[in-house]
Amino acid sequence: MATILITPRGYAKYGAAYKKQLESAGYEVDWNDTGKPLPREVFVEKTKQATGIIVGVDSLDRDLLLQCKNLRSIVKFGVGLDNIDLPTCDEMGIKVGRCIGTNSNAVAELTVGMMFAAARDLVGNVIHVKNREWVKPTGFELKGKNIGIIGFGNIGKNVARMAKGIGMHIYAYDIFEIPQQVLDQYEATQTTVDEILTSCDFITIHTPLTDETRNMISTGEFKKMKNTAILINAARGGIVNEKAIYEALKNHEVHAVCSDVFTSEPPQQEAWIDELLAMDQFILTAHIASRSQEAEMNTVIRATEVMLNNLE
Known part of the structure:
Protein backbone atom coordinates (compact mmCIF):
# COMPACT_ATOMS: atom_id res chain seq x y z
CA MET A 1 0.00 0.00 0.00
CA ALA A 2 1.24 3.51 -0.86
CA THR A 3 2.39 5.45 2.21
CA ILE A 4 1.99 9.12 3.07
CA LEU A 5 4.55 10.34 5.60
CA ILE A 6 3.47 13.26 7.80
CA THR A 7 6.17 14.86 9.97
CA PRO A 8 4.73 18.12 11.42
CA ARG A 9 3.64 17.76 15.03
CA GLY A 10 0.76 20.16 14.39
CA TYR A 11 -0.83 17.67 12.00
CA ALA A 12 -0.71 14.93 14.62
CA LYS A 13 -2.27 17.23 17.21
CA TYR A 14 -5.12 18.57 15.09
CA GLY A 15 -5.48 16.21 12.14
CA ALA A 16 -6.95 12.91 13.35
CA ALA A 17 -10.06 13.26 11.17
CA TYR A 18 -7.95 14.16 8.12
CA LYS A 19 -5.62 11.22 8.69
CA LYS A 20 -8.72 9.05 8.39
CA GLN A 21 -9.60 10.87 5.17
CA LEU A 22 -6.22 9.94 3.68
CA GLU A 23 -6.67 6.35 4.85
CA SER A 24 -10.14 6.21 3.33
CA ALA A 25 -8.57 7.26 0.02
CA GLY A 26 -6.45 4.11 0.14
CA TYR A 27 -3.19 5.32 1.67
CA GLU A 28 -1.30 4.10 4.68
CA VAL A 29 -0.46 7.09 6.89
CA ASP A 30 2.82 7.17 8.80
CA TRP A 31 2.62 10.25 10.97
CA ASN A 32 4.85 11.71 13.64
CA ASP A 33 2.80 11.53 16.83
CA THR A 34 5.81 11.51 19.17
CA GLY A 35 5.48 15.17 20.08
CA LYS A 36 9.11 15.65 19.06
CA PRO A 37 10.90 16.30 15.74
CA LEU A 38 11.81 13.11 13.89
CA PRO A 39 15.51 12.32 14.14
CA ARG A 40 17.17 12.96 10.78
CA GLU A 41 18.11 9.33 10.24
CA VAL A 42 14.52 8.21 10.89
CA PHE A 43 13.14 10.88 8.56
CA VAL A 44 15.54 9.82 5.79
CA GLU A 45 14.59 6.15 5.98
CA LYS A 46 10.86 6.85 6.05
CA THR A 47 11.14 9.35 3.19
CA LYS A 48 12.82 6.78 0.93
CA GLN A 49 9.70 4.59 1.14
CA ALA A 50 6.99 7.26 0.93
CA THR A 51 4.67 8.04 -1.97
CA GLY A 52 3.71 11.40 -0.46
CA ILE A 53 5.17 13.59 2.27
CA ILE A 54 3.57 16.38 4.28
CA VAL A 55 6.66 18.11 5.62
CA GLY A 56 7.48 20.92 8.01
CA VAL A 57 11.06 22.10 8.38
CA ASP A 58 12.83 18.83 7.56
CA SER A 59 15.28 19.22 4.69
CA LEU A 60 14.47 17.47 1.41
CA ASP A 61 17.78 18.00 -0.39
CA ARG A 62 18.89 16.60 -3.73
CA ASP A 63 20.85 13.68 -2.28
CA LEU A 64 17.81 12.45 -0.36
CA LEU A 65 15.29 13.09 -3.13
CA LEU A 66 17.32 11.06 -5.63
CA GLN A 67 16.86 8.05 -3.36
CA CYS A 68 13.07 8.43 -3.24
CA LYS A 69 11.92 6.23 -6.11
CA ASN A 70 8.28 6.11 -4.97
CA LEU A 71 7.82 9.78 -4.15
CA ARG A 72 5.15 11.56 -6.18
CA SER A 73 4.06 14.48 -4.01
CA ILE A 74 5.45 16.81 -1.34
CA VAL A 75 3.22 19.26 0.51
CA LYS A 76 4.78 21.92 2.72
CA PHE A 77 2.89 22.32 6.00
CA GLY A 78 3.18 26.07 5.58
CA VAL A 79 4.34 28.37 2.82
CA GLY A 80 8.14 28.65 2.58
CA LEU A 81 9.77 26.09 0.28
CA ASP A 82 13.40 26.86 1.08
CA ASN A 83 13.91 23.43 2.69
CA ILE A 84 12.85 21.59 -0.50
CA ASP A 85 15.11 21.21 -3.55
CA LEU A 86 12.60 22.35 -6.16
CA PRO A 87 14.79 21.82 -9.28
CA THR A 88 15.35 18.18 -8.28
CA CYS A 89 11.61 17.72 -7.67
CA ASP A 90 10.92 19.13 -11.13
CA GLU A 91 13.54 16.84 -12.64
CA MET A 92 11.99 13.79 -10.96
CA GLY A 93 8.38 14.73 -11.67
CA ILE A 94 7.52 15.18 -7.98
CA LYS A 95 4.59 17.56 -7.47
CA VAL A 96 5.19 20.17 -4.77
CA GLY A 97 2.39 22.03 -3.03
CA ARG A 98 2.09 24.42 -0.12
CA CYS A 99 -0.58 25.86 2.14
CA ILE A 100 -0.88 29.46 1.06
CA GLY A 101 -2.93 31.74 3.27
CA THR A 102 -3.68 29.27 6.05
CA ASN A 103 -1.49 31.00 8.64
CA THR A 285 10.71 34.03 19.56
CA ALA A 286 11.12 30.39 18.59
CA HIS A 287 9.59 30.45 15.08
CA ILE A 288 6.06 30.46 16.51
CA ALA A 289 4.36 33.06 14.29
CA SER A 290 2.23 30.51 12.45
CA ARG A 291 1.50 28.41 15.52
CA SER A 292 -2.04 29.38 16.47
CA GLN A 293 -4.69 26.69 16.93
CA GLU A 294 -6.70 28.20 14.09
CA ALA A 295 -3.74 28.32 11.71
CA GLU A 296 -2.72 24.74 12.52
CA MET A 297 -6.23 23.51 11.76
CA ASN A 298 -6.41 25.52 8.54
CA THR A 299 -3.07 24.08 7.46
CA VAL A 300 -4.06 20.49 8.25
CA ILE A 301 -7.14 20.86 6.05
CA ARG A 302 -5.26 22.51 3.17
CA ALA A 303 -2.31 20.09 3.30
CA THR A 304 -4.69 17.13 3.10
CA GLU A 305 -6.56 18.63 0.14
CA VAL A 306 -3.37 19.44 -1.76
CA MET A 307 -1.91 15.97 -1.14
CA LEU A 308 -5.01 14.19 -2.39
CA ASN A 309 -5.18 16.44 -5.46
CA ASN A 310 -1.50 15.84 -6.25
CA LEU A 311 -1.89 12.07 -6.03
CA GLU A 312 -5.01 11.82 -8.21
Missing part, protein backbone atom coordinates in the same frame (compact mmCIF):
# COMPACT_ATOMS: atom_id res chain seq x y z
CA SER A 104 -1.47 34.55 7.27
CA ASN A 105 -3.57 36.05 10.03
CA ALA A 106 -1.58 34.28 12.76
CA VAL A 107 1.75 35.57 11.43
CA ALA A 108 0.33 39.08 11.00
CA GLU A 109 -1.01 39.12 14.56
CA LEU A 110 2.36 38.10 15.98
CA THR A 111 4.04 40.77 13.84
CA VAL A 112 1.78 43.49 15.19
CA GLY A 113 2.13 42.10 18.70
CA MET A 114 5.90 42.47 18.39
CA MET A 115 5.41 46.07 17.25
CA PHE A 116 3.50 46.87 20.45
CA ALA A 117 5.99 44.93 22.59
CA ALA A 118 9.00 46.79 21.21
CA ALA A 119 7.35 50.22 21.29
CA ARG A 120 6.47 49.87 24.98
CA ASP A 121 9.44 47.72 26.09
CA LEU A 122 7.02 45.07 27.34
CA VAL A 123 9.43 42.13 27.38
CA GLY A 124 12.22 44.00 29.14
CA ASN A 125 9.85 45.52 31.66
CA VAL A 126 8.26 42.18 32.52
CA ILE A 127 11.74 40.76 33.17
CA HIS A 128 12.64 43.74 35.37
CA VAL A 129 9.46 43.35 37.41
CA LYS A 130 10.04 39.60 37.82
CA ASN A 131 13.46 40.52 39.17
CA ARG A 132 11.76 42.85 41.70
CA GLU A 133 12.92 45.98 39.84
CA TRP A 134 10.13 48.56 39.56
CA VAL A 135 11.34 50.26 36.34
CA LYS A 136 8.87 52.48 34.44
CA PRO A 137 9.99 53.06 30.82
CA THR A 138 8.25 55.62 28.61
CA GLY A 139 7.46 54.15 25.23
CA PHE A 140 5.61 55.47 22.22
CA GLU A 141 2.34 54.81 20.42
CA LEU A 142 1.78 53.18 17.03
CA LYS A 143 -1.04 55.52 16.00
CA GLY A 144 0.13 58.07 13.45
CA LYS A 145 3.46 56.31 12.78
CA ASN A 146 4.75 55.17 9.38
CA ILE A 147 4.87 51.43 8.77
CA GLY A 148 6.76 49.97 5.83
CA ILE A 149 5.67 46.50 4.76
CA ILE A 150 8.23 44.64 2.63
CA GLY A 151 6.36 41.87 0.82
CA PHE A 152 2.67 42.59 0.19
CA GLY A 153 1.29 39.08 -0.10
CA ASN A 154 -1.33 37.54 2.19
CA ILE A 155 0.63 38.21 5.39
CA GLY A 156 1.63 41.73 4.39
CA LYS A 157 -1.98 42.59 3.55
CA ASN A 158 -3.15 41.31 6.93
CA VAL A 159 -0.52 43.45 8.66
CA ALA A 160 -1.78 46.42 6.62
CA ARG A 161 -5.37 45.70 7.64
CA MET A 162 -4.40 45.79 11.31
CA ALA A 163 -2.13 48.81 10.91
CA LYS A 164 -4.94 50.69 9.17
CA GLY A 165 -7.21 49.97 12.15
CA ILE A 166 -4.55 51.31 14.52
CA GLY A 167 -4.29 54.52 12.49
CA MET A 168 -0.83 54.08 10.98
CA HIS A 169 0.41 55.42 7.63
CA ILE A 170 1.06 52.41 5.41
CA TYR A 171 3.83 52.09 2.83
CA ALA A 172 4.15 48.85 0.87
CA TYR A 173 6.86 47.29 -1.27
CA ASP A 174 6.49 44.23 -3.46
CA ILE A 175 8.42 42.93 -6.45
CA PHE A 176 5.13 43.04 -8.36
CA GLU A 177 3.04 46.10 -9.08
CA ILE A 178 0.28 46.34 -6.49
CA PRO A 179 -3.11 47.13 -8.11
CA GLN A 180 -4.42 50.55 -7.17
CA GLN A 181 -7.69 49.08 -5.87
CA VAL A 182 -5.70 46.95 -3.43
CA LEU A 183 -3.69 49.96 -2.27
CA ASP A 184 -6.93 51.91 -1.84
CA GLN A 185 -8.45 49.08 0.21
CA TYR A 186 -5.65 49.35 2.77
CA GLU A 187 -5.06 53.09 2.34
CA ALA A 188 -1.48 52.18 1.41
CA THR A 189 1.15 53.77 -0.82
CA GLN A 190 3.44 51.60 -2.94
CA THR A 191 7.07 52.64 -2.61
CA THR A 192 10.65 51.37 -2.69
CA VAL A 193 12.62 49.45 -0.08
CA ASP A 194 15.01 52.39 0.19
CA GLU A 195 12.18 54.81 0.95
CA ILE A 196 10.82 52.43 3.60
CA LEU A 197 14.24 52.15 5.23
CA THR A 198 14.76 55.89 5.45
CA SER A 199 11.26 57.11 6.33
CA CYS A 200 9.40 54.43 8.30
CA ASP A 201 9.11 54.05 12.06
CA PHE A 202 8.21 50.35 11.82
CA ILE A 203 9.50 47.99 9.11
CA THR A 204 8.05 44.51 8.73
CA ILE A 205 9.38 41.78 6.43
CA HIS A 206 7.20 39.18 4.72
CA THR A 207 9.27 37.79 1.82
CA PRO A 208 10.51 34.28 1.05
CA LEU A 209 14.17 33.42 1.56
CA THR A 210 15.82 33.35 -1.86
CA ASP A 211 19.23 34.19 -3.27
CA GLU A 212 17.87 37.69 -3.89
CA THR A 213 16.50 38.24 -0.38
CA ARG A 214 19.33 36.63 1.61
CA ASN A 215 20.94 39.37 3.74
CA MET A 216 18.52 41.87 2.20
CA ILE A 217 18.76 43.81 5.46
CA SER A 218 22.37 44.16 6.59
CA THR A 219 24.80 46.81 7.82
CA GLY A 220 24.13 49.33 5.06
CA GLU A 221 20.38 49.05 5.42
CA PHE A 222 20.46 49.57 9.19
CA LYS A 223 22.51 52.73 8.73
CA LYS A 224 19.71 54.14 6.53
CA MET A 225 17.04 53.63 9.19
CA LYS A 226 15.91 56.12 11.79
CA ASN A 227 17.57 55.57 15.17
CA THR A 228 14.02 55.25 16.53
CA ALA A 229 13.02 52.57 13.99
CA ILE A 230 11.76 49.11 14.92
CA LEU A 231 12.36 46.20 12.53
CA ILE A 232 10.27 43.01 12.64
CA ASN A 233 11.15 39.82 10.76
CA ALA A 234 8.50 37.11 10.89
CA ALA A 235 9.53 35.62 7.56
CA ARG A 236 12.75 33.59 7.39
CA GLY A 237 16.13 33.59 9.08
CA GLY A 238 18.85 34.83 6.76
CA ILE A 239 16.83 37.68 5.26
CA VAL A 240 18.16 39.94 8.00
CA ASN A 241 21.85 39.55 8.78
CA GLU A 242 22.02 38.78 12.49
CA LYS A 243 25.58 40.06 12.98
CA ALA A 244 24.35 43.35 11.50
CA ILE A 245 21.45 43.35 14.01
CA TYR A 246 23.98 42.96 16.81
CA GLU A 247 26.12 45.85 15.56
CA ALA A 248 23.13 48.12 14.89
CA LEU A 249 21.69 47.64 18.37
CA LYS A 250 25.08 47.89 20.02
CA ASN A 251 25.69 51.21 18.24
CA HIS A 252 22.11 52.48 18.89
CA GLU A 253 21.45 52.82 15.16
CA VAL A 254 17.85 51.55 15.59
CA HIS A 255 15.52 51.37 18.58
CA ALA A 256 14.72 47.64 18.48
CA VAL A 257 14.66 44.50 16.36
CA CYS A 258 12.09 41.73 16.77
CA SER A 259 12.43 38.38 15.05
CA ASP A 260 10.55 35.11 15.03
CA VAL A 261 13.33 33.43 13.07
CA PHE A 262 17.09 32.94 13.12
CA THR A 263 19.52 31.61 10.53
CA SER A 264 20.35 28.65 12.78
CA GLU A 265 17.44 27.51 14.92
CA PRO A 266 17.98 27.40 17.82
CA PRO A 267 20.78 30.01 17.71
CA GLN A 268 24.29 28.68 18.08
CA GLN A 269 26.23 29.41 21.26
CA GLU A 270 28.69 32.13 20.30
CA ALA A 271 29.76 35.12 22.36
CA TRP A 272 28.18 37.75 20.11
CA ILE A 273 24.93 35.76 19.80
CA ASP A 274 24.72 35.39 23.58
CA GLU A 275 25.22 39.14 23.91
CA LEU A 276 22.56 39.81 21.27
CA LEU A 277 20.02 37.54 23.00
CA ALA A 278 20.66 39.36 26.28
CA MET A 279 19.84 42.79 24.84
CA ASP A 280 16.53 44.30 26.00
CA GLN A 281 16.02 45.78 22.54
CA PHE A 282 16.22 42.40 20.76
CA ILE A 283 13.16 40.17 20.95
CA LEU A 284 13.48 36.64 19.55
Whole structure:
Protein backbone atom coordinates (compact mmCIF):
# COMPACT_ATOMS: atom_id res chain seq x y z
CA MET A 1 0.00 0.00 0.00
CA ALA A 2 1.24 3.51 -0.86
CA THR A 3 2.39 5.45 2.21
CA ILE A 4 1.99 9.12 3.07
CA LEU A 5 4.55 10.34 5.60
CA ILE A 6 3.47 13.26 7.80
CA THR A 7 6.17 14.86 9.97
CA PRO A 8 4.73 18.12 11.42
CA ARG A 9 3.64 17.76 15.03
CA GLY A 10 0.76 20.16 14.39
CA TYR A 11 -0.83 17.67 12.00
CA ALA A 12 -0.71 14.93 14.62
CA LYS A 13 -2.27 17.23 17.21
CA TYR A 14 -5.12 18.57 15.09
CA GLY A 15 -5.48 16.21 12.14
CA ALA A 16 -6.95 12.91 13.35
CA ALA A 17 -10.06 13.26 11.17
CA TYR A 18 -7.95 14.16 8.12
CA LYS A 19 -5.62 11.22 8.69
CA LYS A 20 -8.72 9.05 8.39
CA GLN A 21 -9.60 10.87 5.17
CA LEU A 22 -6.22 9.94 3.68
CA GLU A 23 -6.67 6.35 4.85
CA SER A 24 -10.14 6.21 3.33
CA ALA A 25 -8.57 7.26 0.02
CA GLY A 26 -6.45 4.11 0.14
CA TYR A 27 -3.19 5.32 1.67
CA GLU A 28 -1.30 4.10 4.68
CA VAL A 29 -0.46 7.09 6.89
CA ASP A 30 2.82 7.17 8.80
CA TRP A 31 2.62 10.25 10.97
CA ASN A 32 4.85 11.71 13.64
CA ASP A 33 2.80 11.53 16.83
CA THR A 34 5.81 11.51 19.17
CA GLY A 35 5.48 15.17 20.08
CA LYS A 36 9.11 15.65 19.06
CA PRO A 37 10.90 16.30 15.74
CA LEU A 38 11.81 13.11 13.89
CA PRO A 39 15.51 12.32 14.14
CA ARG A 40 17.17 12.96 10.78
CA GLU A 41 18.11 9.33 10.24
CA VAL A 42 14.52 8.21 10.89
CA PHE A 43 13.14 10.88 8.56
CA VAL A 44 15.54 9.82 5.79
CA GLU A 45 14.59 6.15 5.98
CA LYS A 46 10.86 6.85 6.05
CA THR A 47 11.14 9.35 3.19
CA LYS A 48 12.82 6.78 0.93
CA GLN A 49 9.70 4.59 1.14
CA ALA A 50 6.99 7.26 0.93
CA THR A 51 4.67 8.04 -1.97
CA GLY A 52 3.71 11.40 -0.46
CA ILE A 53 5.17 13.59 2.27
CA ILE A 54 3.57 16.38 4.28
CA VAL A 55 6.66 18.11 5.62
CA GLY A 56 7.48 20.92 8.01
CA VAL A 57 11.06 22.10 8.38
CA ASP A 58 12.83 18.83 7.56
CA SER A 59 15.28 19.22 4.69
CA LEU A 60 14.47 17.47 1.41
CA ASP A 61 17.78 18.00 -0.39
CA ARG A 62 18.89 16.60 -3.73
CA ASP A 63 20.85 13.68 -2.28
CA LEU A 64 17.81 12.45 -0.36
CA LEU A 65 15.29 13.09 -3.13
CA LEU A 66 17.32 11.06 -5.63
CA GLN A 67 16.86 8.05 -3.36
CA CYS A 68 13.07 8.43 -3.24
CA LYS A 69 11.92 6.23 -6.11
CA ASN A 70 8.28 6.11 -4.97
CA LEU A 71 7.82 9.78 -4.15
CA ARG A 72 5.15 11.56 -6.18
CA SER A 73 4.06 14.48 -4.01
CA ILE A 74 5.45 16.81 -1.34
CA VAL A 75 3.22 19.26 0.51
CA LYS A 76 4.78 21.92 2.72
CA PHE A 77 2.89 22.32 6.00
CA GLY A 78 3.18 26.07 5.58
CA VAL A 79 4.34 28.37 2.82
CA GLY A 80 8.14 28.65 2.58
CA LEU A 81 9.77 26.09 0.28
CA ASP A 82 13.40 26.86 1.08
CA ASN A 83 13.91 23.43 2.69
CA ILE A 84 12.85 21.59 -0.50
CA ASP A 85 15.11 21.21 -3.55
CA LEU A 86 12.60 22.35 -6.16
CA PRO A 87 14.79 21.82 -9.28
CA THR A 88 15.35 18.18 -8.28
CA CYS A 89 11.61 17.72 -7.67
CA ASP A 90 10.92 19.13 -11.13
CA GLU A 91 13.54 16.84 -12.64
CA MET A 92 11.99 13.79 -10.96
CA GLY A 93 8.38 14.73 -11.67
CA ILE A 94 7.52 15.18 -7.98
CA LYS A 95 4.59 17.56 -7.47
CA VAL A 96 5.19 20.17 -4.77
CA GLY A 97 2.39 22.03 -3.03
CA ARG A 98 2.09 24.42 -0.12
CA CYS A 99 -0.58 25.86 2.14
CA ILE A 100 -0.88 29.46 1.06
CA GLY A 101 -2.93 31.74 3.27
CA THR A 102 -3.68 29.27 6.05
CA ASN A 103 -1.49 31.00 8.64
CA SER A 104 -1.47 34.55 7.27
CA ASN A 105 -3.57 36.05 10.03
CA ALA A 106 -1.58 34.28 12.76
CA VAL A 107 1.75 35.57 11.43
CA ALA A 108 0.33 39.08 11.00
CA GLU A 109 -1.01 39.12 14.56
CA LEU A 110 2.36 38.10 15.98
CA THR A 111 4.04 40.77 13.84
CA VAL A 112 1.78 43.49 15.19
CA GLY A 113 2.13 42.10 18.70
CA MET A 114 5.90 42.47 18.39
CA MET A 115 5.41 46.07 17.25
CA PHE A 116 3.50 46.87 20.45
CA ALA A 117 5.99 44.93 22.59
CA ALA A 118 9.00 46.79 21.21
CA ALA A 119 7.35 50.22 21.29
CA ARG A 120 6.47 49.87 24.98
CA ASP A 121 9.44 47.72 26.09
CA LEU A 122 7.02 45.07 27.34
CA VAL A 123 9.43 42.13 27.38
CA GLY A 124 12.22 44.00 29.14
CA ASN A 125 9.85 45.52 31.66
CA VAL A 126 8.26 42.18 32.52
CA ILE A 127 11.74 40.76 33.17
CA HIS A 128 12.64 43.74 35.37
CA VAL A 129 9.46 43.35 37.41
CA LYS A 130 10.04 39.60 37.82
CA ASN A 131 13.46 40.52 39.17
CA ARG A 132 11.76 42.85 41.70
CA GLU A 133 12.92 45.98 39.84
CA TRP A 134 10.13 48.56 39.56
CA VAL A 135 11.34 50.26 36.34
CA LYS A 136 8.87 52.48 34.44
CA PRO A 137 9.99 53.06 30.82
CA THR A 138 8.25 55.62 28.61
CA GLY A 139 7.46 54.15 25.23
CA PHE A 140 5.61 55.47 22.22
CA GLU A 141 2.34 54.81 20.42
CA LEU A 142 1.78 53.18 17.03
CA LYS A 143 -1.04 55.52 16.00
CA GLY A 144 0.13 58.07 13.45
CA LYS A 145 3.46 56.31 12.78
CA ASN A 146 4.75 55.17 9.38
CA ILE A 147 4.87 51.43 8.77
CA GLY A 148 6.76 49.97 5.83
CA ILE A 149 5.67 46.50 4.76
CA ILE A 150 8.23 44.64 2.63
CA GLY A 151 6.36 41.87 0.82
CA PHE A 152 2.67 42.59 0.19
CA GLY A 153 1.29 39.08 -0.10
CA ASN A 154 -1.33 37.54 2.19
CA ILE A 155 0.63 38.21 5.39
CA GLY A 156 1.63 41.73 4.39
CA LYS A 157 -1.98 42.59 3.55
CA ASN A 158 -3.15 41.31 6.93
CA VAL A 159 -0.52 43.45 8.66
CA ALA A 160 -1.78 46.42 6.62
CA ARG A 161 -5.37 45.70 7.64
CA MET A 162 -4.40 45.79 11.31
CA ALA A 163 -2.13 48.81 10.91
CA LYS A 164 -4.94 50.69 9.17
CA GLY A 165 -7.21 49.97 12.15
CA ILE A 166 -4.55 51.31 14.52
CA GLY A 167 -4.29 54.52 12.49
CA MET A 168 -0.83 54.08 10.98
CA HIS A 169 0.41 55.42 7.63
CA ILE A 170 1.06 52.41 5.41
CA TYR A 171 3.83 52.09 2.83
CA ALA A 172 4.15 48.85 0.87
CA TYR A 173 6.86 47.29 -1.27
CA ASP A 174 6.49 44.23 -3.46
CA ILE A 175 8.42 42.93 -6.45
CA PHE A 176 5.13 43.04 -8.36
CA GLU A 177 3.04 46.10 -9.08
CA ILE A 178 0.28 46.34 -6.49
CA PRO A 179 -3.11 47.13 -8.11
CA GLN A 180 -4.42 50.55 -7.17
CA GLN A 181 -7.69 49.08 -5.87
CA VAL A 182 -5.70 46.95 -3.43
CA LEU A 183 -3.69 49.96 -2.27
CA ASP A 184 -6.93 51.91 -1.84
CA GLN A 185 -8.45 49.08 0.21
CA TYR A 186 -5.65 49.35 2.77
CA GLU A 187 -5.06 53.09 2.34
CA ALA A 188 -1.48 52.18 1.41
CA THR A 189 1.15 53.77 -0.82
CA GLN A 190 3.44 51.60 -2.94
CA THR A 191 7.07 52.64 -2.61
CA THR A 192 10.65 51.37 -2.69
CA VAL A 193 12.62 49.45 -0.08
CA ASP A 194 15.01 52.39 0.19
CA GLU A 195 12.18 54.81 0.95
CA ILE A 196 10.82 52.43 3.60
CA LEU A 197 14.24 52.15 5.23
CA THR A 198 14.76 55.89 5.45
CA SER A 199 11.26 57.11 6.33
CA CYS A 200 9.40 54.43 8.30
CA ASP A 201 9.11 54.05 12.06
CA PHE A 202 8.21 50.35 11.82
CA ILE A 203 9.50 47.99 9.11
CA THR A 204 8.05 44.51 8.73
CA ILE A 205 9.38 41.78 6.43
CA HIS A 206 7.20 39.18 4.72
CA THR A 207 9.27 37.79 1.82
CA PRO A 208 10.51 34.28 1.05
CA LEU A 209 14.17 33.42 1.56
CA THR A 210 15.82 33.35 -1.86
CA ASP A 211 19.23 34.19 -3.27
CA GLU A 212 17.87 37.69 -3.89
CA THR A 213 16.50 38.24 -0.38
CA ARG A 214 19.33 36.63 1.61
CA ASN A 215 20.94 39.37 3.74
CA MET A 216 18.52 41.87 2.20
CA ILE A 217 18.76 43.81 5.46
CA SER A 218 22.37 44.16 6.59
CA THR A 219 24.80 46.81 7.82
CA GLY A 220 24.13 49.33 5.06
CA GLU A 221 20.38 49.05 5.42
CA PHE A 222 20.46 49.57 9.19
CA LYS A 223 22.51 52.73 8.73
CA LYS A 224 19.71 54.14 6.53
CA MET A 225 17.04 53.63 9.19
CA LYS A 226 15.91 56.12 11.79
CA ASN A 227 17.57 55.57 15.17
CA THR A 228 14.02 55.25 16.53
CA ALA A 229 13.02 52.57 13.99
CA ILE A 230 11.76 49.11 14.92
CA LEU A 231 12.36 46.20 12.53
CA ILE A 232 10.27 43.01 12.64
CA ASN A 233 11.15 39.82 10.76
CA ALA A 234 8.50 37.11 10.89
CA ALA A 235 9.53 35.62 7.56
CA ARG A 236 12.75 33.59 7.39
CA GLY A 237 16.13 33.59 9.08
CA GLY A 238 18.85 34.83 6.76
CA ILE A 239 16.83 37.68 5.26
CA VAL A 240 18.16 39.94 8.00
CA ASN A 241 21.85 39.55 8.78
CA GLU A 242 22.02 38.78 12.49
CA LYS A 243 25.58 40.06 12.98
CA ALA A 244 24.35 43.35 11.50
CA ILE A 245 21.45 43.35 14.01
CA TYR A 246 23.98 42.96 16.81
CA GLU A 247 26.12 45.85 15.56
CA ALA A 248 23.13 48.12 14.89
CA LEU A 249 21.69 47.64 18.37
CA LYS A 250 25.08 47.89 20.02
CA ASN A 251 25.69 51.21 18.24
CA HIS A 252 22.11 52.48 18.89
CA GLU A 253 21.45 52.82 15.16
CA VAL A 254 17.85 51.55 15.59
CA HIS A 255 15.52 51.37 18.58
CA ALA A 256 14.72 47.64 18.48
CA VAL A 257 14.66 44.50 16.36
CA CYS A 258 12.09 41.73 16.77
CA SER A 259 12.43 38.38 15.05
CA ASP A 260 10.55 35.11 15.03
CA VAL A 261 13.33 33.43 13.07
CA PHE A 262 17.09 32.94 13.12
CA THR A 263 19.52 31.61 10.53
CA SER A 264 20.35 28.65 12.78
CA GLU A 265 17.44 27.51 14.92
CA PRO A 266 17.98 27.40 17.82
CA PRO A 267 20.78 30.01 17.71
CA GLN A 268 24.29 28.68 18.08
CA GLN A 269 26.23 29.41 21.26
CA GLU A 270 28.69 32.13 20.30
CA ALA A 271 29.76 35.12 22.36
CA TRP A 272 28.18 37.75 20.11
CA ILE A 273 24.93 35.76 19.80
CA ASP A 274 24.72 35.39 23.58
CA GLU A 275 25.22 39.14 23.91
CA LEU A 276 22.56 39.81 21.27
CA LEU A 277 20.02 37.54 23.00
CA ALA A 278 20.66 39.36 26.28
CA MET A 279 19.84 42.79 24.84
CA ASP A 280 16.53 44.30 26.00
CA GLN A 281 16.02 45.78 22.54
CA PHE A 282 16.22 42.40 20.76
CA ILE A 283 13.16 40.17 20.95
CA LEU A 284 13.48 36.64 19.55
CA THR A 285 10.71 34.03 19.56
CA ALA A 286 11.12 30.39 18.59
CA HIS A 287 9.59 30.45 15.08
CA ILE A 288 6.06 30.46 16.51
CA ALA A 289 4.36 33.06 14.29
CA SER A 290 2.23 30.51 12.45
CA ARG A 291 1.50 28.41 15.52
CA SER A 292 -2.04 29.38 16.47
CA GLN A 293 -4.69 26.69 16.93
CA GLU A 294 -6.70 28.20 14.09
CA ALA A 295 -3.74 28.32 11.71
CA GLU A 296 -2.72 24.74 12.52
CA MET A 297 -6.23 23.51 11.76
CA ASN A 298 -6.41 25.52 8.54
CA THR A 299 -3.07 24.08 7.46
CA VAL A 300 -4.06 20.49 8.25
CA ILE A 301 -7.14 20.86 6.05
CA ARG A 302 -5.26 22.51 3.17
CA ALA A 303 -2.31 20.09 3.30
CA THR A 304 -4.69 17.13 3.10
CA GLU A 305 -6.56 18.63 0.14
CA VAL A 306 -3.37 19.44 -1.76
CA MET A 307 -1.91 15.97 -1.14
CA LEU A 308 -5.01 14.19 -2.39
CA ASN A 309 -5.18 16.44 -5.46
CA ASN A 310 -1.50 15.84 -6.25
CA LEU A 311 -1.89 12.07 -6.03
CA GLU A 312 -5.01 11.82 -8.21
